[in-house]
Amino acid sequence: METHFFADTLINWYQRHKRALPWRDTRNPYYIWLSEVILQQTRVAQGLPYYQKFVAAYPVIQDMAAAPEDEILRLWQGLGYYSRARNMHHTAQQIVEQYGGTFPDNYQELLKLKGVGSYTAAAIASFAFKEKVAVLDGNVFRVLARTHGLSDDIAAPASRKIFQELADSLIPADEPDTFNQAIMEFGAIQCTPVMPDCLFCPLQQSCFAFTHGLVQELPVKSKAKAARPRFFHYFVLAYNGTYYMRKRAAGDIWQGLYDFYLYESNSKNLDADQALQELKEAGLEIDETQVILPLKDYKHVLSHQKITARFYTIKLKSRLKEQIAQEARVAPYTAEELEALPKPVLISSYLKDAKILVNL
CATH class of the missing domain: 3.90.79.10 (Nucleoside Triphosphate Pyrophosphohydrolase)
Structure with a gap:
C-alpha cells in the first residue's frame, strides 16, 4: 500500500468522522497525559466522566502532585489497575519536583517519567509537541495487521518492533498528531475488532485482510492464561x-x-x-x-x-x-x-x- 495514500486517506476520514473529545482541543501535555492514562483503562464513553472529574479536582499538575494518595485513588475508583493511579500521582510529583511543573517536550525525555511507556510518551510527544513518533495501541495493531497483512502475534513482545517500524514509516512529518489520532479513531469506530465496517471503508480495495478474506483472522493474538x-x-x-x-x-x-x-x-x-x-x-x-x-x-x-x-x-x-x-x-x-x-x-x-x- 502506498504510504502517502494510507496516511492521506486516514486523515481525510478522520476529519469527517472524529468524535468531539475535550483532550483533542488542547495541546496542554498535562491534559493529554491524563486522558491517555485513563483511556488505557477503559473506553472513551466510560473514561470521559473520570477525565472531567480529575480536571475539575486538579486543574493544573501542581494540584495533583499536592493531593493525598487516598484522594487520587477515590477519584480513580472503578477503573481498576490502581497501580496506574499511584504511578500517575508519583509522575505528577516527579514533574513538579524535577521539571519545575513543566512536562518534558520530547519522546525520549518523556520515557523517563514513572509509569510512562512508549505508547503514552508517543501520544504526548505527537499531540502536544508534534514530534514525528507513531503511537502503537490495540487499535493501531489491528488496523496495521489488517491493512498490511501482518500475521505476527501482537501479544508477543518481539512483534512490537515489527509494528512500530511500520507505523513509523507511515506517519507524515507535517501532521504526526493528526495521523496518530486518525489511526486510533479509525480502529475504534471503523476497523473494529468483531464487526468492522468494511462495506464503507475507504481502504477497502487496498486492505490485505479484506481482499484475502482474512478480516476475522487478523490480527493474530495468542490467548491469555486462565484467571x-x-x-x-x-x-x-x-x-x-x-x-x-x-x-x-x-x-x-x-x-x-x-x-x-x-x-x-x-x-x-x-x-x-x-x-x-x-x-x-x-x-x-x-x-x-x-x-x-x-x-x-x-x-x-x-x-x-x-x-x-x-x-x-x-x-x-x-x-x-x-x-x-x-x-x-x-x-x-x-x-x-x-x-x-x-x-x-x-x-x-x-x-x-x-x-x-x-x-x-
Missing part, C-alpha cells in the same frame, strides 16, 4: 455506628484501597461455625446471635484473577481492643468516613446492597 480463582470471606465488623476497615498493603491486588477484615480460603464453602472460629482465634469477642450470614456471592474478574467474595456482617459486643485492632490492621470508620475511602468495586457493590449497615 486464577480466589475466595474471599469478609467480616464486616460493626460497633456503635462504626465499621472496621483496613488499608490493603503492597504485594497484592488493590494496594492502598480499603476493605474489611479478610480471611482467604481455598474454597468458597466456609460454613458459619468455621467463620466465627476464625474470628475468635483472632481474639475478637463475638455475639453469635448478632451475625448476619452472606445472602449471596459477589464476583469480580481481574485480568489474571477471578474473585468470589462473601460478606459476614457481625455486630461486636464492644469496641476492639487497640492491640487486637493493630494486629488485624483495622480501624473504625463512621458510615460517612467509609463512603469517602477509596475502595475496590467489589466492596462498593456490597455496600450498595447492604442497607442493613445503617441500622447496626
Whole structure:
C-alpha cells in the first residue's frame, strides 16, 4: 500500500468522522497525559466522566502532585489497575519536583517519567509537541495487521518492533498528531475488532485482510492464561455506628484501597461455625446471635484473577481492643468516613446492597 495514500486517506476520514473529545482541543501535555492514562483503562464513553472529574479536582499538575494518595485513588475508583493511579500521582510529583511543573517536550525525555511507556510518551510527544513518533495501541495493531497483512502475534513482545517500524514509516512529518489520532479513531469506530465496517471503508480495495478474506483472522493474538480463582470471606465488623476497615498493603491486588477484615480460603464453602472460629482465634469477642450470614456471592474478574467474595456482617459486643485492632490492621470508620475511602468495586457493590449497615 502506498504510504502517502494510507496516511492521506486516514486523515481525510478522520476529519469527517472524529468524535468531539475535550483532550483533542488542547495541546496542554498535562491534559493529554491524563486522558491517555485513563483511556488505557477503559473506553472513551466510560473514561470521559473520570477525565472531567480529575480536571475539575486538579486543574493544573501542581494540584495533583499536592493531593493525598487516598484522594487520587477515590477519584480513580472503578477503573481498576490502581497501580496506574499511584504511578500517575508519583509522575505528577516527579514533574513538579524535577521539571519545575513543566512536562518534558520530547519522546525520549518523556520515557523517563514513572509509569510512562512508549505508547503514552508517543501520544504526548505527537499531540502536544508534534514530534514525528507513531503511537502503537490495540487499535493501531489491528488496523496495521489488517491493512498490511501482518500475521505476527501482537501479544508477543518481539512483534512490537515489527509494528512500530511500520507505523513509523507511515506517519507524515507535517501532521504526526493528526495521523496518530486518525489511526486510533479509525480502529475504534471503523476497523473494529468483531464487526468492522468494511462495506464503507475507504481502504477497502487496498486492505490485505479484506481482499484475502482474512478480516476475522487478523490480527493474530495468542490467548491469555486462565484467571486464577480466589475466595474471599469478609467480616464486616460493626460497633456503635462504626465499621472496621483496613488499608490493603503492597504485594497484592488493590494496594492502598480499603476493605474489611479478610480471611482467604481455598474454597468458597466456609460454613458459619468455621467463620466465627476464625474470628475468635483472632481474639475478637463475638455475639453469635448478632451475625448476619452472606445472602449471596459477589464476583469480580481481574485480568489474571477471578474473585468470589462473601460478606459476614457481625455486630461486636464492644469496641476492639487497640492491640487486637493493630494486629488485624483495622480501624473504625463512621458510615460517612467509609463512603469517602477509596475502595475496590467489589466492596462498593456490597455496600450498595447492604442497607442493613445503617441500622447496626
